[in-house]
């Protein structure tokens with residue numbers, strides 16, 4: 034990789050109690066690119082994603098070892114403010130999960146907590162910016178006070194993306210963000226992901242090989258807790274080095 038990576042994982046091990054879920058993961062994630070994490074169910078994709086914003090801290094039996102740096106900051110160091118870290122590393126989940134609040138308040142939620150704006154006008158501007166970036170503004174600008182849960186699934190997912198980017202994170206983690214959506218809503222989100230990478234670094238977990246090929250510049254293949262290989266998406270899909278990758282992308286395992 035030519036540019037310094039924004040995220041560097043070194044020898045990351047993750048355990049749930051006695052059970053090891055990830056084994057010595059070494060991965061570099063470049064800035065302003067989309068990186069796909071692929072691999073069979075249970076291989077540790079979500080576990081790895083959740084290491085990057087320390088969401089695994091919330092799982093009592095989970096232990097993370099090794100080192101993860103974001104822009105040279107060791108995010109597991111004792112002095113790290115986890116709330117601040119999570120504002121730098123946003124997350125979008127598989128199932129759209131807007132708060133039972135208005136569309137406006139869903140987006141304003143993070144900026145309010147982190148005190149990012151100093152006036153009503155500034156907040157309105159930030160909410161509009163986030164909804165425009167998330168490709169939702171035109172559809173909701175006349176109904177910002179309506180509840181977010183009243184939107185369609187695809188709109189809800191874009192609302193969750195707007196909510197994640199409203200605090201201007203550096204990294205956005207997406208765990209199978211389209212798996213609950215129809216093909217049209219999926220296509221809209223995929224286009225959006227490509228647009229978002231101008232401003233953010235995106236890591237997306239997907240079970241769709243087509244999706245990984247369409248949206249990501251880099252791909253990492255996980256298998257049974259190991260990172261088997263990673264590299265440019267094209268290389269992973271056309272000339273993988275490892276037989277396990279080959280088998281997975283051709284549908285022989287998974």
Ligand SMILES: Nc1ncnc2c1ncn2[C@@H]1O[C@H](COP(=O)(O)OP(=O)(O)OP(=O)(O)O)[C@@H](O)[C@H]1O
Nearest residue numbers: 049054072073074075076077078079080081092094
């Ligand atoms: N909270 C937890 N407690 C105990 N074990 C867990 C927990 N979360 C995950 N695991 C285990 O860790 C391993 C990796 O799980 P993970 O959810 O990261 O897989 P995944 O690749 O995201 O799978 P999928 O594609 O099905 O979402 C699995 O064996 C799983 O059972």
Ligand SMILES: [Mg+2]
Nearest residue numbers: 078079080238
């Ligand atoms: Mg998962």
